[in-house]
Amino acid sequence: MKLQYAITLNEPRSVDAVAQQMSGSSRTAFTRTDVLTALGVLQGQERAGLALIYAKYTKDKGETRRAVEACAKVAVQLAGKLPVKERGKTQVIIAQGLARLAVAEFSRTADTPGAKCRCGGRGTVADEERLVELIVLASKPVDAPTKPCSRCRGTGLKPVPASRVYRAVAALAPALSERTFYRQxxxxxxxxxxxxxxxxxxxxxxxxxLTREAA
Incomplete structure:
Protein backbone atom coordinates (compact mmCIF):
# COMPACT_ATOMS: atom_id res chain seq x y z
CA MET A 1 0.00 0.00 0.00
CA LYS A 2 1.26 3.46 -0.88
CA LEU A 3 2.09 5.72 2.03
CA GLN A 4 -0.40 8.38 0.94
CA TYR A 5 -3.18 5.80 1.28
CA ALA A 6 -1.78 4.20 4.43
CA ILE A 7 -2.09 7.44 6.38
CA THR A 8 -5.83 7.57 5.63
CA LEU A 9 -6.65 4.19 7.15
CA ASN A 10 -8.76 5.75 9.88
CA GLU A 11 -10.66 8.13 7.60
CA PRO A 12 -14.15 6.93 6.58
CA ARG A 13 -14.03 8.95 3.37
CA SER A 14 -11.02 6.92 2.24
CA VAL A 15 -12.46 3.45 2.82
CA ASP A 16 -12.80 2.61 -0.87
CA ALA A 17 -9.31 3.75 -1.82
CA VAL A 18 -7.75 1.98 1.14
CA ALA A 19 -9.67 -1.23 0.44
CA GLN A 20 -8.48 -1.20 -3.14
CA GLN A 21 -4.89 -0.70 -2.09
CA MET A 22 -5.08 -3.51 0.50
CA SER A 23 -6.85 -5.98 -1.76
CA GLY A 24 -5.19 -8.57 -3.92
CA SER A 25 -3.61 -11.94 -3.45
CA SER A 26 0.05 -10.92 -3.79
CA ARG A 27 2.51 -11.81 -1.07
CA THR A 28 3.18 -8.10 -0.54
CA ALA A 29 -0.38 -7.38 0.62
CA PHE A 30 -0.54 -6.18 4.22
CA THR A 31 -3.12 -6.26 6.94
CA ARG A 32 -4.37 -3.12 8.63
CA THR A 33 -2.24 -4.01 11.67
CA ASP A 34 0.87 -4.36 9.49
CA VAL A 35 0.37 -0.93 8.00
CA LEU A 36 -0.38 0.79 11.30
CA THR A 37 2.71 -0.82 12.85
CA ALA A 38 4.87 0.43 9.99
CA LEU A 39 3.42 3.93 10.42
CA GLY A 40 4.18 3.85 14.13
CA VAL A 41 7.81 2.95 13.51
CA LEU A 42 8.07 5.51 10.74
CA GLN A 43 6.73 8.21 13.04
CA GLY A 44 9.76 7.74 15.26
CA GLN A 45 12.23 7.59 12.38
CA GLU A 46 10.99 10.25 9.96
CA ARG A 47 8.72 12.48 12.04
CA ALA A 48 9.04 15.62 9.91
CA GLY A 49 8.54 13.81 6.62
CA LEU A 50 5.50 11.93 7.88
CA ALA A 51 3.98 15.14 9.26
CA LEU A 52 4.47 16.79 5.88
CA ILE A 53 2.77 13.91 4.11
CA TYR A 54 -0.18 14.06 6.50
CA ALA A 55 -0.34 17.83 5.91
CA LYS A 56 -0.42 17.30 2.15
CA TYR A 57 -2.84 14.41 1.82
CA THR A 58 -5.13 14.63 4.86
CA LYS A 59 -4.84 18.39 5.62
CA ASP A 60 -4.63 17.45 9.31
CA LYS A 61 -4.17 20.69 11.25
CA GLY A 62 -2.15 19.11 14.05
CA GLU A 63 0.27 17.45 11.64
CA THR A 64 0.49 20.64 9.62
CA ARG A 65 1.47 22.51 12.77
CA ARG A 66 4.16 19.91 13.52
CA ALA A 67 5.45 20.14 9.96
CA VAL A 68 5.66 23.93 10.22
CA GLU A 69 7.46 23.70 13.56
CA ALA A 70 10.06 21.32 12.12
CA CYS A 71 10.53 23.48 9.03
CA ALA A 72 10.73 26.66 11.13
CA LYS A 73 13.52 25.16 13.22
CA VAL A 74 15.51 24.52 10.06
CA ALA A 75 14.64 27.98 8.73
CA VAL A 76 15.93 29.78 11.83
CA GLN A 77 19.17 27.78 11.72
CA LEU A 78 19.74 28.58 8.06
CA ALA A 79 18.76 32.23 8.47
CA GLY A 80 21.43 32.63 11.12
CA LYS A 81 24.05 31.90 8.47
CA LEU A 82 22.75 34.43 5.95
CA PRO A 83 24.62 37.72 5.41
CA VAL A 84 21.49 39.78 6.05
CA LYS A 85 20.98 42.96 8.02
CA GLU A 86 17.75 41.66 9.56
CA ARG A 87 18.77 40.18 12.91
CA GLY A 88 17.22 39.19 16.20
CA LYS A 89 13.45 39.05 16.38
CA THR A 90 12.95 40.30 12.81
CA GLN A 91 15.16 37.55 11.41
CA VAL A 92 13.23 34.91 13.32
CA ILE A 93 9.88 36.32 12.20
CA ILE A 94 10.93 36.24 8.55
CA ALA A 95 12.40 32.74 8.83
CA GLN A 96 9.30 31.37 10.52
CA GLY A 97 7.06 33.08 7.99
CA LEU A 98 8.99 31.51 5.13
CA ALA A 99 8.68 28.11 6.81
CA ARG A 100 4.88 28.41 6.99
CA LEU A 101 4.71 29.47 3.37
CA ALA A 102 7.01 26.64 2.23
CA VAL A 103 4.90 24.02 4.02
CA ALA A 104 1.74 25.58 2.58
CA GLU A 105 3.13 25.41 -0.96
CA PHE A 106 4.39 21.87 -0.47
CA SER A 107 1.00 20.77 0.89
CA ARG A 108 -1.02 21.97 -2.09
CA THR A 109 -2.86 19.32 -4.09
CA ALA A 110 -5.27 19.48 -7.00
CA ASP A 111 -8.21 19.74 -4.58
CA THR A 112 -6.71 22.71 -2.73
CA PRO A 113 -8.92 25.75 -3.46
CA GLY A 114 -7.36 27.89 -6.17
CA ALA A 115 -4.35 25.60 -6.66
CA LYS A 116 -5.49 23.64 -9.69
CA CYS A 117 -3.83 24.54 -12.99
CA ARG A 118 -5.87 25.32 -16.10
CA CYS A 119 -5.07 21.77 -17.29
CA GLY A 120 -7.61 20.62 -14.70
CA GLY A 121 -5.01 19.32 -12.30
CA ARG A 122 -4.03 16.49 -14.65
CA GLY A 123 -0.59 17.86 -15.43
CA THR A 124 -1.06 17.04 -19.11
CA VAL A 125 -2.76 18.65 -22.12
CA ALA A 126 -3.70 17.44 -25.57
CA ASP A 127 -0.81 17.43 -28.03
CA GLU A 128 -2.65 18.90 -31.01
CA GLU A 129 0.36 18.87 -33.37
CA ARG A 130 1.10 15.22 -32.67
CA LEU A 131 -2.58 14.37 -33.07
CA VAL A 132 -2.64 15.85 -36.58
CA GLU A 133 0.49 13.88 -37.47
CA LEU A 134 -1.03 10.63 -36.23
CA ILE A 135 -4.30 11.22 -38.10
CA VAL A 136 -2.40 11.87 -41.33
CA LEU A 137 -0.27 8.75 -40.86
CA ALA A 138 -3.12 6.50 -39.77
CA SER A 139 -5.77 7.96 -42.07
CA LYS A 140 -8.36 7.26 -39.37
CA PRO A 141 -9.42 8.58 -35.96
CA VAL A 142 -6.86 7.99 -33.24
CA ASP A 143 -6.72 8.60 -29.51
CA ALA A 144 -5.55 12.10 -28.68
CA PRO A 145 -1.94 12.05 -27.42
CA THR A 146 -0.96 14.20 -24.46
CA LYS A 147 2.08 16.15 -23.36
CA PRO A 148 3.15 17.77 -20.05
CA CYS A 149 1.34 21.03 -19.38
CA SER A 150 3.69 23.95 -20.02
CA ARG A 151 2.02 26.10 -17.35
CA CYS A 152 2.49 23.75 -14.40
CA ARG A 153 5.25 21.54 -15.86
CA GLY A 154 3.28 18.41 -15.15
CA THR A 155 2.43 19.08 -11.50
CA GLY A 156 -1.22 19.95 -12.10
CA LEU A 157 -0.81 22.98 -9.82
CA LYS A 158 -0.48 26.68 -10.48
CA PRO A 159 3.07 27.89 -9.75
CA VAL A 160 3.32 30.12 -6.68
CA PRO A 161 4.91 33.41 -7.80
CA ALA A 162 7.77 34.78 -5.71
CA SER A 163 5.91 38.09 -5.50
CA ARG A 164 3.16 36.39 -3.49
CA VAL A 165 5.73 34.98 -1.08
CA TYR A 166 7.28 38.42 -0.67
CA ARG A 167 3.95 40.11 0.04
CA ALA A 168 3.12 37.52 2.70
CA VAL A 169 6.50 37.97 4.41
CA ALA A 170 6.38 41.76 4.12
CA ALA A 171 3.11 41.70 6.03
CA LEU A 172 5.06 40.20 8.93
CA ALA A 173 8.15 42.37 8.52
CA PRO A 174 7.12 45.66 6.84
CA ALA A 175 10.70 46.97 6.80
CA LEU A 176 11.79 44.18 4.44
CA SER A 177 12.23 45.65 0.97
CA GLU A 178 11.33 43.72 -2.14
CA ARG A 179 14.89 44.02 -3.42
CA THR A 180 16.33 42.61 -0.20
CA PHE A 181 13.87 39.75 -0.24
CA TYR A 182 14.77 38.64 -3.75
CA ARG A 183 18.50 39.11 -3.20
CA GLN A 184 18.87 37.54 0.25
CA LEU A 210 9.63 -1.13 6.59
CA THR A 211 6.94 -2.76 4.48
CA ARG A 212 9.52 -4.79 2.54
CA GLU A 213 10.97 -6.05 5.79
CA ALA A 214 7.49 -7.07 6.96
CA ALA A 215 6.70 -8.94 3.75
Whole structure:
Protein backbone atom coordinates (compact mmCIF):
# COMPACT_ATOMS: atom_id res chain seq x y z
CA MET A 1 0.00 0.00 0.00
CA LYS A 2 1.26 3.46 -0.88
CA LEU A 3 2.09 5.72 2.03
CA GLN A 4 -0.40 8.38 0.94
CA TYR A 5 -3.18 5.80 1.28
CA ALA A 6 -1.78 4.20 4.43
CA ILE A 7 -2.09 7.44 6.38
CA THR A 8 -5.83 7.57 5.63
CA LEU A 9 -6.65 4.19 7.15
CA ASN A 10 -8.76 5.75 9.88
CA GLU A 11 -10.66 8.13 7.60
CA PRO A 12 -14.15 6.93 6.58
CA ARG A 13 -14.03 8.95 3.37
CA SER A 14 -11.02 6.92 2.24
CA VAL A 15 -12.46 3.45 2.82
CA ASP A 16 -12.80 2.61 -0.87
CA ALA A 17 -9.31 3.75 -1.82
CA VAL A 18 -7.75 1.98 1.14
CA ALA A 19 -9.67 -1.23 0.44
CA GLN A 20 -8.48 -1.20 -3.14
CA GLN A 21 -4.89 -0.70 -2.09
CA MET A 22 -5.08 -3.51 0.50
CA SER A 23 -6.85 -5.98 -1.76
CA GLY A 24 -5.19 -8.57 -3.92
CA SER A 25 -3.61 -11.94 -3.45
CA SER A 26 0.05 -10.92 -3.79
CA ARG A 27 2.51 -11.81 -1.07
CA THR A 28 3.18 -8.10 -0.54
CA ALA A 29 -0.38 -7.38 0.62
CA PHE A 30 -0.54 -6.18 4.22
CA THR A 31 -3.12 -6.26 6.94
CA ARG A 32 -4.37 -3.12 8.63
CA THR A 33 -2.24 -4.01 11.67
CA ASP A 34 0.87 -4.36 9.49
CA VAL A 35 0.37 -0.93 8.00
CA LEU A 36 -0.38 0.79 11.30
CA THR A 37 2.71 -0.82 12.85
CA ALA A 38 4.87 0.43 9.99
CA LEU A 39 3.42 3.93 10.42
CA GLY A 40 4.18 3.85 14.13
CA VAL A 41 7.81 2.95 13.51
CA LEU A 42 8.07 5.51 10.74
CA GLN A 43 6.73 8.21 13.04
CA GLY A 44 9.76 7.74 15.26
CA GLN A 45 12.23 7.59 12.38
CA GLU A 46 10.99 10.25 9.96
CA ARG A 47 8.72 12.48 12.04
CA ALA A 48 9.04 15.62 9.91
CA GLY A 49 8.54 13.81 6.62
CA LEU A 50 5.50 11.93 7.88
CA ALA A 51 3.98 15.14 9.26
CA LEU A 52 4.47 16.79 5.88
CA ILE A 53 2.77 13.91 4.11
CA TYR A 54 -0.18 14.06 6.50
CA ALA A 55 -0.34 17.83 5.91
CA LYS A 56 -0.42 17.30 2.15
CA TYR A 57 -2.84 14.41 1.82
CA THR A 58 -5.13 14.63 4.86
CA LYS A 59 -4.84 18.39 5.62
CA ASP A 60 -4.63 17.45 9.31
CA LYS A 61 -4.17 20.69 11.25
CA GLY A 62 -2.15 19.11 14.05
CA GLU A 63 0.27 17.45 11.64
CA THR A 64 0.49 20.64 9.62
CA ARG A 65 1.47 22.51 12.77
CA ARG A 66 4.16 19.91 13.52
CA ALA A 67 5.45 20.14 9.96
CA VAL A 68 5.66 23.93 10.22
CA GLU A 69 7.46 23.70 13.56
CA ALA A 70 10.06 21.32 12.12
CA CYS A 71 10.53 23.48 9.03
CA ALA A 72 10.73 26.66 11.13
CA LYS A 73 13.52 25.16 13.22
CA VAL A 74 15.51 24.52 10.06
CA ALA A 75 14.64 27.98 8.73
CA VAL A 76 15.93 29.78 11.83
CA GLN A 77 19.17 27.78 11.72
CA LEU A 78 19.74 28.58 8.06
CA ALA A 79 18.76 32.23 8.47
CA GLY A 80 21.43 32.63 11.12
CA LYS A 81 24.05 31.90 8.47
CA LEU A 82 22.75 34.43 5.95
CA PRO A 83 24.62 37.72 5.41
CA VAL A 84 21.49 39.78 6.05
CA LYS A 85 20.98 42.96 8.02
CA GLU A 86 17.75 41.66 9.56
CA ARG A 87 18.77 40.18 12.91
CA GLY A 88 17.22 39.19 16.20
CA LYS A 89 13.45 39.05 16.38
CA THR A 90 12.95 40.30 12.81
CA GLN A 91 15.16 37.55 11.41
CA VAL A 92 13.23 34.91 13.32
CA ILE A 93 9.88 36.32 12.20
CA ILE A 94 10.93 36.24 8.55
CA ALA A 95 12.40 32.74 8.83
CA GLN A 96 9.30 31.37 10.52
CA GLY A 97 7.06 33.08 7.99
CA LEU A 98 8.99 31.51 5.13
CA ALA A 99 8.68 28.11 6.81
CA ARG A 100 4.88 28.41 6.99
CA LEU A 101 4.71 29.47 3.37
CA ALA A 102 7.01 26.64 2.23
CA VAL A 103 4.90 24.02 4.02
CA ALA A 104 1.74 25.58 2.58
CA GLU A 105 3.13 25.41 -0.96
CA PHE A 106 4.39 21.87 -0.47
CA SER A 107 1.00 20.77 0.89
CA ARG A 108 -1.02 21.97 -2.09
CA THR A 109 -2.86 19.32 -4.09
CA ALA A 110 -5.27 19.48 -7.00
CA ASP A 111 -8.21 19.74 -4.58
CA THR A 112 -6.71 22.71 -2.73
CA PRO A 113 -8.92 25.75 -3.46
CA GLY A 114 -7.36 27.89 -6.17
CA ALA A 115 -4.35 25.60 -6.66
CA LYS A 116 -5.49 23.64 -9.69
CA CYS A 117 -3.83 24.54 -12.99
CA ARG A 118 -5.87 25.32 -16.10
CA CYS A 119 -5.07 21.77 -17.29
CA GLY A 120 -7.61 20.62 -14.70
CA GLY A 121 -5.01 19.32 -12.30
CA ARG A 122 -4.03 16.49 -14.65
CA GLY A 123 -0.59 17.86 -15.43
CA THR A 124 -1.06 17.04 -19.11
CA VAL A 125 -2.76 18.65 -22.12
CA ALA A 126 -3.70 17.44 -25.57
CA ASP A 127 -0.81 17.43 -28.03
CA GLU A 128 -2.65 18.90 -31.01
CA GLU A 129 0.36 18.87 -33.37
CA ARG A 130 1.10 15.22 -32.67
CA LEU A 131 -2.58 14.37 -33.07
CA VAL A 132 -2.64 15.85 -36.58
CA GLU A 133 0.49 13.88 -37.47
CA LEU A 134 -1.03 10.63 -36.23
CA ILE A 135 -4.30 11.22 -38.10
CA VAL A 136 -2.40 11.87 -41.33
CA LEU A 137 -0.27 8.75 -40.86
CA ALA A 138 -3.12 6.50 -39.77
CA SER A 139 -5.77 7.96 -42.07
CA LYS A 140 -8.36 7.26 -39.37
CA PRO A 141 -9.42 8.58 -35.96
CA VAL A 142 -6.86 7.99 -33.24
CA ASP A 143 -6.72 8.60 -29.51
CA ALA A 144 -5.55 12.10 -28.68
CA PRO A 145 -1.94 12.05 -27.42
CA THR A 146 -0.96 14.20 -24.46
CA LYS A 147 2.08 16.15 -23.36
CA PRO A 148 3.15 17.77 -20.05
CA CYS A 149 1.34 21.03 -19.38
CA SER A 150 3.69 23.95 -20.02
CA ARG A 151 2.02 26.10 -17.35
CA CYS A 152 2.49 23.75 -14.40
CA ARG A 153 5.25 21.54 -15.86
CA GLY A 154 3.28 18.41 -15.15
CA THR A 155 2.43 19.08 -11.50
CA GLY A 156 -1.22 19.95 -12.10
CA LEU A 157 -0.81 22.98 -9.82
CA LYS A 158 -0.48 26.68 -10.48
CA PRO A 159 3.07 27.89 -9.75
CA VAL A 160 3.32 30.12 -6.68
CA PRO A 161 4.91 33.41 -7.80
CA ALA A 162 7.77 34.78 -5.71
CA SER A 163 5.91 38.09 -5.50
CA ARG A 164 3.16 36.39 -3.49
CA VAL A 165 5.73 34.98 -1.08
CA TYR A 166 7.28 38.42 -0.67
CA ARG A 167 3.95 40.11 0.04
CA ALA A 168 3.12 37.52 2.70
CA VAL A 169 6.50 37.97 4.41
CA ALA A 170 6.38 41.76 4.12
CA ALA A 171 3.11 41.70 6.03
CA LEU A 172 5.06 40.20 8.93
CA ALA A 173 8.15 42.37 8.52
CA PRO A 174 7.12 45.66 6.84
CA ALA A 175 10.70 46.97 6.80
CA LEU A 176 11.79 44.18 4.44
CA SER A 177 12.23 45.65 0.97
CA GLU A 178 11.33 43.72 -2.14
CA ARG A 179 14.89 44.02 -3.42
CA THR A 180 16.33 42.61 -0.20
CA PHE A 181 13.87 39.75 -0.24
CA TYR A 182 14.77 38.64 -3.75
CA ARG A 183 18.50 39.11 -3.20
CA GLN A 184 18.87 37.54 0.25
CA UNK A 185 15.73 35.73 1.40
CA UNK A 186 14.19 34.06 -1.63
CA UNK A 187 17.05 31.57 -1.69
CA UNK A 188 16.14 30.50 1.84
CA UNK A 189 12.53 29.95 0.81
CA UNK A 190 13.70 27.73 -2.07
CA UNK A 191 15.88 25.78 0.37
CA UNK A 192 12.97 25.23 2.73
CA UNK A 193 10.71 24.03 -0.06
CA UNK A 194 13.43 21.64 -1.21
CA UNK A 195 13.80 20.47 2.40
CA UNK A 196 10.09 19.60 2.47
CA UNK A 197 10.40 17.42 -0.61
CA UNK A 198 13.54 15.78 0.77
CA UNK A 199 11.76 14.90 4.01
CA UNK A 200 8.82 13.53 2.05
CA UNK A 201 11.15 11.34 0.01
CA UNK A 202 12.89 10.09 3.15
CA UNK A 203 9.56 9.14 4.71
CA UNK A 204 8.41 7.33 1.58
CA UNK A 205 11.68 5.42 1.31
CA UNK A 206 11.51 4.57 5.00
CA UNK A 207 7.97 3.26 4.64
CA UNK A 208 8.97 1.18 1.62
CA UNK A 209 11.84 -0.30 3.60
CA LEU A 210 9.63 -1.13 6.59
CA THR A 211 6.94 -2.76 4.48
CA ARG A 212 9.52 -4.79 2.54
CA GLU A 213 10.97 -6.05 5.79
CA ALA A 214 7.49 -7.07 6.96
CA ALA A 215 6.70 -8.94 3.75
Missing amino acids: WQGLYDQLLAWCYTQEDRAERGYSR
